[in-house]
Amino acid sequence: MTSARGYLDTASAEPLHPAARETLLAALDRGYADPRRLHRAGRDARLLLDNARAVVAECIGARADEIGFAASGTDAVHRGLLGLARARSGEGVVHSAVEHSAVLQAVGWQDSPAHQSVPVDAAGRVDLAAMADAARRPGVAVVALQAANQEVGTVQPVDALDLPDDVPLFVDAAASVGRLPLPTRWSALAASAHKWGGPGGVGVLAVRRSARWTTPFPGDDGLDQLSGSTWVPGALAAAAALQAVLAERDETAARQHAQVDRIRACAGALPDTEVVGDPVDRLPHLITFSCLYVSGDELVAGLDRRGFGVASGSACTASTLEPSHVLAAMGALTHGNVRVSLRADTTDDEVEGFCAALTAVVTDIRAGIGT
Incomplete structure (x- = not known):
């Protein structure tokens, strides 16, 4: 596309x-x-x-x-x-x-x-x-x-x-x-x-x-x-x-489900990280997770420097980086949240690159604050 x-x-x-x-x-x-x-x-x-x-x-x-x-x-x-x-x-x-x-x-x-x-x-x-x-x-x-x-x-x-x-x-x-x-x-x-x-x-x-x-x-x-x-x-x-x-919906959805599962596994493996939302009955292309001890704007900036554009804050008022009313209503962690949503043509290699970048960014930020 x-x-x-x-x-x-x-x-x-x-x-x-x-x-x-x-x-x-x-x-x-x-x-x-x-x-x-x-x-x-x-x-x-x-x-x-x-x-x-x-x-x-x-x-x-x-x-x-x-x-x-x-x-x-x-x-x-x-x-x-x-x-x-x-x-x-x-x-x-x-x-x-x-x-x-x-x-x-x-x-x-x-x-x-x-x-x-x-x-x-x-x-x-x-x-x-x-x-x-x-x-x-x-x-x-x-x-x-x-x-x-x-x-x-x-x-x-x-x-x-x-x-x-x-x-x-x-x-x-x-x-x-x-x-x-x-x-x-x-x-x-x-x-x-x-x-x-x-x-x-x-x-x-x-x-x-x-x-x-x-x-x-x-x-x-x-x-x-x-x-x-x-x-x-x-x-x-x-x-x-x-x-x-x-x-193209069914083919695209099947591919994106598998790709999001990979990102969910990567994010879930990070210490003090909460992956939210239903793991199965969900949109095929989207995942949100929250990382303790890391601010959302730091994550967005760090990932952007590595070539990946993601969102943080409330998904519908992201420019303000206000805490998400959605996550708050779910009783989830509202600090350090990131929403990733895939393009129809996102590749598996791109997903692997994102996972590597995510691990590096979170590790670097936490190391900088002695966590």
Whole structure:
């Protein structure tokens, strides 16, 4: 896919897939116009946009008229979750304690005493019984549960969640689209194209026709133009990348599972190091571990000097290097954590090189502080 050797932070952004690059360049010459216009250029843009919606719908198990393109994955999360809540009389949101910050921001923006955060176990998996009980309390408008955690990789048992018929379910699928089969029992689902090799600035919001949803922000109702004029070439490129990634998913996932198992073994062999997340029922490409006596920024810098780009801090607010709310909710070590997420073309030799670099960096840092 790319020559981005050493880049191991695809949970933040996957390098642009060749299918996305080719489609984007071609679409720039045809998809520049406003697809709402009736002139020839507008109709051309509309055809491209409709094609993108149809492809994404097929890929995620939805209808084309249930798909909208937002300005980003965060925008899609905010519109999807708050739109479900606004369409109902209640305002409360029940969510897992390990949801992405975009979900937590939306919950905090709409203050309600009916909000409830549901705890998770040491693997990061939500307590389904507690979430079902919370969903039945007065004032609850919507339940939010991610398909898989973007920081530790643990898959959530979304389809096993027993909710009242009148309480909709919002699913943040940004971490899992293109990597795992998606849950089917959702009212609204959000994703982000740059997570699967599409261009940045393209979010996907899917809303079931059977769901009660209305736009939570000023603007027209409906999914057709969620945030003004849709970036048509970007939407089409995102669809092309997703289609290509799904065609290779099983082969890629099998290879990445084995590679992550190798990194898990390496990290687990380091003294005073905790590998977190479910070791089996997880995203195929991702691993997080925490090293005692070592700060996350030191690890990131040391590995970067050796040619490997990884993440630290909270996965959704990594630029601040704030302690991870996900790890804290799991009762895991929040100090000195590193998240590694593989590219689709990461090689076994690259993984071996990373393992050697990790061992050297941790050893050197600890030696420097006399540990």
